Amino acid sequence: GAGVSQSPSNKVTEKGKDVELRCDPISGHTALYWYRQSLGQGLEFLIYFQGNSAPDKSGLPSDRFSAERTGGSVSTLTIQRTQQEDSAVYLCASSHPGQGYEQYFGPGTRLTVT
């Protein structure tokens, strides 16, 4: 079966531009997670969705970051006015309560801000 997919796989953008990153979770997975992987900070948890709702947005690094999920499926992570420190690999994961909330990760989107 299909795993978690993310697009684009690579994104190069200029400082100050907005970017949208997309995540398609495994079909039927109700929970969806966004993480950021960077050399300096390792793997950081950003935000979690149960269905379309994100109960806690405190993990987002700044108010330039936002995320939404519609229809209980696809999610987008938007970064406004990108900065060089936003350069990282953004990972998405999904899980299902029937599987003990074991998280399955996508291949990531490598974002480079020039």
Added chain:
Amino acid sequence: GDSVTQMEGPVTLSEEAFLTINCTYTATGYPSLFWYVQYPGEGLQLLLKATKADDKGSNKGFEATYRKETTSFHLEKGSVQVSDSAVYFCALSEGRGGADGLTFGKGTHLIIQP
């Protein structure tokens, strides 16, 4: 807050050597513990997990035991292979019905030489 500490490496071993990667954690509650692996050019994969004290997770010859008294979850393998070369991440989740993202250690780069 929660945290995970693991040896960062790189750890270089010869094929068939015994492997230990140490992992200790700090958590406010009673977390579930995980080891994830990232092979070169691939996404994060769950290697093994344990959800309560004294549980042993195992997979592909790797083992880790949940030790509540020492807040540890060390990864071991009796005889490593070149194909085990990867980055290994220890992680925890407070597991509030999936509402927590994973808290990761910084990763241990393992290199196995033939």
